[in-house]
Amino acid sequence: MNVKRRFLIGLAALLLPALAAAQTKPAQRRNDAPALSAARTIVAGAPLSVFLTRMPQGARLAIARPDDPADKAIVVVEPRTTVPTLPTPGAVGIYELRLTVEKAGAPTILLRQPLATTEPSATLAAPERVGRGQGVPVRGIGPNGEQDRVMLVKPDAPADTDGPRFFPAENVEATLEAPDQPGVYELRYILHAPLAEHRILARRLVRVE
Numbered sequence: 001m002n003v004k005r006r007f008l009i010g011l012a013a014l015l016l017p018a019l020a021a022a023q024t025k026p027a028q029r030r031n032d033a034p035a036l037s038a039a040r041t042i043v044a045g046a047p048l049s050v051f052l053t054r055m056p057q058g059a060r061l062a063i064a065r066p067d068d069p070a071d072k073a074i075v076v077v078e079p080r081t082t083v084p085t086l087p088t089p090g091a092v093g094i095y096e097l098r099l100t101v102e103k104a105g106a107p108t109i110l111l112r113q114p115l116a117t118t119e120p121s122a123t124l125a126a127p128e129r130v131g132r133g134q135g136v137p138v139r140g141i142g143p144n145g146e147q148d149r150v151m152l153v154k155p156d157a158p159a160d161t162d163g164p165r166f167f168p169a170e171n172v173e174a175t176l177e178a179p180d181q182p183g184v185y186e187l188r189y190i191l192h193a194p195l196a197e198h199r200i201l202a203r204r205l206v207r208v209e
Helices: 002-024
Strands: 035-038 041-043 048-053 060-064 075-077 093-103 106-118 123-125 135-141 149-153 173-177 183-193 196-208
Touching: 035 093, 035 106, 048 093, 060 106, 123 183, 123 196, 135 149, 135 183, 149 173
Parallel strands: 041 106
Antiparallel strands: 035 048, 060 075, 060 093, 093 106, 123 135, 135 173, 149 183, 183 196
């Protein structure tokens, strides 16, 4: 009897540490939850690249104000890749990047991340004088949003006036054709983004002779 008792006590001493370790070891679960990563500060109007992991089917990326409900947003994009790019608001402010899916006919927020936009600026380079109808080599660098443009127009023309132009998002350098009419013209970098359409960020005078 004493031998049996000593055997049981010894067996318990061997098993107790293993049982204790099993109870304290955290359970390992398969992590299949979606995740996103992006810059938290960006120049207003600049394109924002977002890195998505385990993106659910039908997911959408949105930029909204922090207190906006799930069904309200300034920008909504349906990602086609795991590193999509979306336009940011052209107005300086505090926003929220969201990953949403539709449930019961309404958007549901899965993930959110703060996003702050800073004051945008742009620079222009071009000759001061050009001949009528000649090519004008121009460089324009700014937020470089998809719809931003560099244009050559009359100095008093409204911001939404059409004219010779190029899109810096495609190439920051281009050659514009000078007007046939001599005079003073204005080269402009125009920001065209959500909340800031046709905002002139930079100007440069060009004389056509």
